[in-house]
Amino acid sequence: MSTNTLSITGLEDALKGILEEGGLLVEDGSHVVDGVKPRFTATPSAAAELAAVLACGNEHGAAIIPWGAGSSMLLGNVPERYDIALSTTRLDRVLEYEPADLTVTVEAGLTLAKLQALLNEQGQFLPIGGPPQATVGGLLAVGHGGPSQHAYGRPRDWLLGCRIALVDGTVVHTGGRVVKNVAGYDLSRMMVGSLGTLGVFVEVTLKVAPLPAREETLLITHADMIEACDAVRAAAKRGLALRATCVIENRAVYWLSGAASAVERTRRELNEAADGNKIERKDAEAGEQFWDALAVSDDAPELEVRASVPPSKATDALRQLEVFSQDLSLGIGTVAYPTIGILIARLSDSDVNAYANFIEQARQAAVDTGGSLVVTRASADLKARLDVWGESSALSLMRSLKEEFDPRSVLNPGRYVGSI
Numbered sequence: 001m002s003t004n005t006l007s008i009t010g011l012e013d014a015l016k017g018i019l020e021e022g023g024l025l026v027e028d029g030s031h032v033v034d035g036v037k038p039r040f041t042a043t044p045s046a047a048a049e050l051a052a053v054l055a056c057g058n059e060h061g062a063a064i065i066p067w068g069a070g071s072s073m074l075l076g077n078v079p080e081r082y083d084i085a086l087s088t089t090r091l092d093r094v095l096e097y098e099p100a101d102l103t104v105t106v107e108a109g110l111t112l113a114k115l116q117a118l119l120n121e122q123g124q125f126l127p128i129g130g131p132p133q134a135t136v137g138g139l140l141a142v143g144h145g146g147p148s149q150h151a152y153g154r155p156r157d158w159l160l161g162c163r164i165a166l167v168d169g170t171v172v173h174t175g176g177r178v179v180k181n182v183a184g185y186d187l188s189r190m191m192v193g194s195l196g197t198l199g200v201f202v203e204v205t206l207k208v209a210p211l212p213a214r215e216e217t218l219l220i221t222h223a224d225m226i227e228a229c230d231a232v233r234a235a236a237k238r239g240l241a242l243r244a245t246c247v248i249e250n251r252a253v254y255w256l257s258g259a260a261s262a263v264e265r266t267r268r269e270l271n272e273a274a275d276g277n278k279i280e281r282k283d284a285e286a287g288e289q290f291w292d293a294l295a296v297s298d299d300a301p302e303l304e305v306r307a308s309v310p311p312s313k314a315t316d317a318l319r320q321l322e323v324f325s326q327d328l329s330l331g332i333g334t335v336a337y338p339t340i341g342i343l344i345a346r347l348s349d350s351d352v353n354a355y356a357n358f359i360e361q362a363r364q365a366a367v368d369t370g371g372s373l374v375v376t377r378a379s380a381d382l383k384a385r386l387d388v389w390g391e392s393s394a395l396s397l398m399r400s401l402k403e404e405f406d407p408r409s410v411l412n413p414g415r416y417v418g419s420i
């Protein structure tokens with residue numbers, strides 16, 4: 001259904017009837033996605049209100065984009081339609097926190113920074129990275145792992161249960177609050193990484209972890225990037241106390257984390273393996289700033305891609321990215337996470353043709369390894385020429401889930417895999 005057939009007045013009246021004072025605004029340009037501006041911004045202050053907005057959108061054939069902090073809005077294809085930005089910022093309450101159980105239940109609009117501050121007071125944390133303003137709901141909807149995935153796994157591994165608002169206005173509860181209740185396949189896990197195309201997280205219960213006793217970061221300079229990758233993979237095989245590793249240019253970076261004795265042993269072993277290469281050491285605080293800075297790309301590249309490959313193929317895949325960019329005379333900056341098989345490449349100062357060529361070649365190379373490549377940042381012009389997600393063998397399953405949960409394509413229409 002297109003916006004042409006949508007009664008804007010009818011929609012506005014209906015939304016006014018649902019939302020509290022100040023909860024509905026005519027969009028001022030702050031929730032634009034790929035150049036597409038919605039009519040309204042709805043900011044519900046309770047889960048039931050949010051669900052009613054979804055039902056209203058469904059009834060009126062309006063397209064809705066859930067909006068957390070907006071830090072990952074460049075991810076996804078250009079929206080086909082977009083009438084309402086559905087902000088979760090007022091859903092930011094902490095509902096239950098049991099430090100002894102290592103579980104916390106919060107509303108989905110709570111920011112990562114606020115959640116970490118609360119947990120830190122009890123010597124705990126959520127081992128998922130991301131920009132501090134990111135919301136818990138947005139983090140899970142994107143579902144990408146970050147550097148700490150090396151030791152702590154992916155975001156979905158920390159989700160115990162959730163409440164999800166569906167487009168028919170119902171709010172469903174899935175999973176349990178206690179770790180042992182979580183088993184097998186469920187809706188909450190399906191929601192992770194589905195970019196808010198099936199429903200909207202309104203409440204989530206997360207497992208949390210104790211803060212490590214000691215942390216520091218070591219940066220070891222190698223002859224080149226490939227040698228640095230090999231060093232990181234060799235170190236990871238030795239069972240050291242590492243929370244994360246990455247390679248930036250010719251530097252291998254290690255986030256040492258754990259009991260004091262384990263961190264000291266790891267430092268000693270890495271020093272020995274460095275074999276005279278230059279080593280820079282950052283204490284816990286400076287190290288954390290370093291890893292946080294990786295999550296906040298201030299330089300706003302024109303193109304950013306994220307390749308996932310088997311860790312054993314990461315070095316070759318990285319080499320290929322370098323070759324493709326050189327052949328196309330593209331300046332490239334890469335951050336590689338060889339132990340989890342993630343490669344991020346950022347490119348700027350070129351044109352859409354060169355970028356499209358680069359994406360095609362880099363994607364094929366990732367697919368040839370058994371992996372995939374997602375375009376995580378690109379101009380609307382470039383996105384119009386390709387599917388940012390690439391092909392997926394699970395597309396028909398995804399289509400049937402979409403048909404079941406959102407048959408009128410209300411949520412994030414066109415933005416997900418296969419332009420679902």
Ligand SMILES: Cc1cc2nc3c(=O)[nH]c(=O)nc-3n(C[C@H](O)[C@H](O)[C@H](O)COP(=O)(O)OP(=O)(O)OC[C@H]3O[C@@H](n4cnc5c(N)ncnc54)[C@H](O)[C@@H]3O)c2cc1C
Binds near residue numbers: 129297
């Ligand atoms: C530079 C950078 C580094 C990052 N590093 C990490 C990392 O280390 N580890 C990691 O796990 N992730 C990382 N991320 C990804 C991170 O998960 C997202 O940036 C961020 O968490 C998204 O939160 P947000 O509130 O800004 O979401 P938004 O950008 O507002 O939304 C992102 C998507 O989720 C949908 N959405 C938003 N809220 C909800 C909801 N409540 N329910 C359903 N759908 C919703 C939106 O419609 C949109 O499609 C990184 C991102 C960036 C930009």
